Amino acid sequence: MQIPLQITLRDMPHSNALEAYIREKVQKLDAFFGRLVSCRVVVEVPHRHRQQGNQFNIRIGMGVPGNELVVSRDHHEDPYVALRDAFDAARRQLENYVRRMRRETKAHAPEHVGHVARISQKEGFGFIAGPDGNERYFHSDNVASPSFDKLKEGDEVKFVDDIGNEGPQAKRVSVGRHHVPD
Incomplete structure (x- = not known):
């Protein structure tokens, strides 16, 4: 100083x-x-x-x-x-x-749009088919909006890719009409 x-x-x-x-x-x-x-x-x-x-x-x-x-x-x-x-x-x-x-900004994980391929309301998990056709596991805790119990197969969702112990996962899952990035 x-x-x-x-x-x-x-x-x-x-x-x-x-x-x-x-x-x-x-x-x-x-x-x-x-x-x-x-x-x-x-x-x-x-x-x-x-x-x-x-x-x-x-x-x-x-x-x-x-x-x-x-x-x-x-x-x-x-x-x-x-x-x-x-x-x-x-x-x-x-x-x-x-x-x-340094003119740096925090980097945010890219979001993707897909749809709920399979869901087990009773067990509290499901799978999302992403834009690449691959399925990602998601848990009820990862659903941001609306609540997990309102999701159904075919719902369009926005999510962030993540890698878990068992393979690809989706986190920060939200429902609604979303713009697909070009």
């Missing part, structure tokens, strides 16, 4: 252990993304008169090239849990920042 780490503990006693924990978490962020410009961590105990036990608020500000990423986590009774959750969120923000810098 170009600017040294800033740690602020508000309305609570100084804790070397808490500071060491914060430094360790920041080192992990810096190892993941070596271009951190700065990092400020604030741990505070807000004043709440009618509430038992201390509640900790965490705020992490990370300076990155051309931007600042901020994470806030409020009201947890254990400062280490609050810090863990906040640093997990900070890591996710850094991952998203890196993806945006």
